[in-house]
Amino acid sequence: MRICVFCGSSTGRGDRYVTAARELGTSLARRGIGLVYGGASVGTMGEVANAALDAGGKVTGVIPGQLVERELAHNGVTDLRVVSDMHERKALMAELADGFIALPGGIGTLEELFEVWTWGHLGLHRKPLALLDIEGFYQPLRAFVSHMVGEEFLPTESLDMLLFDSDPASLLERIGHYFPPAPRGEVPDPSVESAARTPSTLDVLAWVHVRHGRMLAARTEGSDLFYLPGGKRQGGESDVAAVVREVKEETSVRLRPESVVPFTVVHEDAHGYPDGTRVRLACFTAEGDGEPTERGEIAELAWLSHAERARCAPGVRLVMDQLAQRGLLE
Numbered sequence: 165m166r167i168c169v170f171c172g173s174s175t176g177r178g179d180r181y182v183t184a185a186r187e188l189g190t191s192l193a194r195r196g197i198g199l200v201y202g203g204a205s206v207g208t209m210g211e212v213a214n215a216a217l218d219a220g221g222k223v224t225g226v227i228p229g230q231l232v233e234r235e236l237a238h239n240g241v242t243d244l245r246v247v248s249d250m251h252e253r254k255a256l257m258a259e260l261a262d263g264f265i266a267l268p269g270g271i272g273t274l275e276e277l278f279e280v281w282t283w284g285h286l287g288l289h290r291k292p293l294a295l296l297d298i299e300g301f302y303q304p305l306r307a308f309v310s311h312m313v314g315e316e317f318l319p320t321e322s323l324d325m326l327l328f329d330s331d332p333a334s335l336l337e338r339i340g341h342y343f344p345p346a347p348r349g350e351v352p353d354p355s356v357e358s359a360a361r362t363p364s365t366l367d368v369l370a371w372v373h374v375r376h377g378r379m380l381a382a383r384t385e386g387s388d389l390f391y392l393p394g395g396k397r398q399g400g401e402s403d404v405a406a407v408v409r410e411v412k413e414e415t416s417v418r419l420r421p422e423s424v425v426p427f428t429v430v431h432e433d434a435h436g437y438p439d440g441t442r443v444r445l446a447c448f449t450a451e452g453d454g455e456p457t458e459r460g461e462i463a464e465l466a467w468l469s470h471a472e473r474a475r476c477a478p479g480v481r482l483v484m485d486q487l488a489q490r491g492l493l494e
Contacts, residue, residue: 165196165198166200166224166260168200168257170266171202171208173206173209174207185212189213189218191332192216194219197336199224201213201257203238204225204236205240217240223241225243226245227247228248229246263292264277264292266294266295277293281322293325294328294338295328296332306326306328309323309326310323323426327342366396366437367444368444368446369397370407370446370447371419372483373450374493377492377493378493379468380466381393381467381475382415382458382466383462384461389476390468392447392480393411393414393415393456394407394411404421404448411452413459413460416456424450429444431445434479470485
């Protein structure tokens with residue numbers, strides 16, 4: 165497996181982006197994942213490549229001849245490919261990679277990110293696309309993309325293609341669990357890689373609520389595992405309307421619709437369903453009125469720490485991992 169990392173010729177402000185680039189390079193090498201990148205020896209490009217090489221990893225650099233002439237090429241990588249221009253560079257990196265990660269960077273990084281995302285949006289590939297969100301660097305972009313969805317210029321499925329995480333190791337784990345959403349209005353093509361095929365996918369919305377380092381979880385009657393409060397849309401409902409309704413029905417809490425904000429989307433095997441069934445769990449944070457109490461089919465509500473993740477369904481465990489990585493969960 166090879167991951168293409170989009171990164172810059174600058175190291176950014178402070179040491180945090182260099183540290184993140186080196187941690188990512190090391191994590192890739194330790195997992196036996198090859199690195200594909202822009203082939204330069206400077207900036208975060210040089211840092212991620214050097215870290216991967218130092219950890220014994222294989223590094224493929226792809227760089228236009230003009231940059232080689234400016235002595236920016238990294239001549240110590242495992243395989244250096246010199247191409248004619250920037251367009252050929254991006255096409256070859258995408259061809260060589262099984263997935264993509266964007267480090268914090270400038271307009272070049274964003275241009276590369278948006279191009280492969282557009283290809284995924286059009287159904288030209290189903291490879292995972294992730295953003296290493298160091299200290300909230302990509303949160304303004306995430307909010308803007310959510311705004312595009314809200315204004316109906318972008319389908320929710322395209323937003324779901326983006327994985328956000330602040331920890332390199334956690335991000336690679338999520339890439340390993342990635343299940344691509346089908347393009348809107350399309351049935352997945354059986355010729356696409358096997359990971360994209362599934363007999364059934366459950367579309368679930370959930371409320372993520374943390375208090376004093378513990379996450380609110382719900383268990384239904386007859387179930388042995390905890391889930392997040394929430395459920396499925398009814399016909400014609402928006403995501404916000406559905407999660408507000410479901411949370412009220414299950415916990416009595418009245419979420420304030422204007423405060424509902426996307427947190428994450430995870431894809432995982434569905435617990436309690438036939439083999440091969442997957443769940444798309446779209447999670448939201450929101451402010452609410454009232455104390456949570458068991459209602460309807462809910463047999464038990466509990467405030468769980470990260471150490472109790474084994475008590476939860478597989479998809480919920482991934483959400484708890486993200487909360488713990490952000491320092492929100494004990």
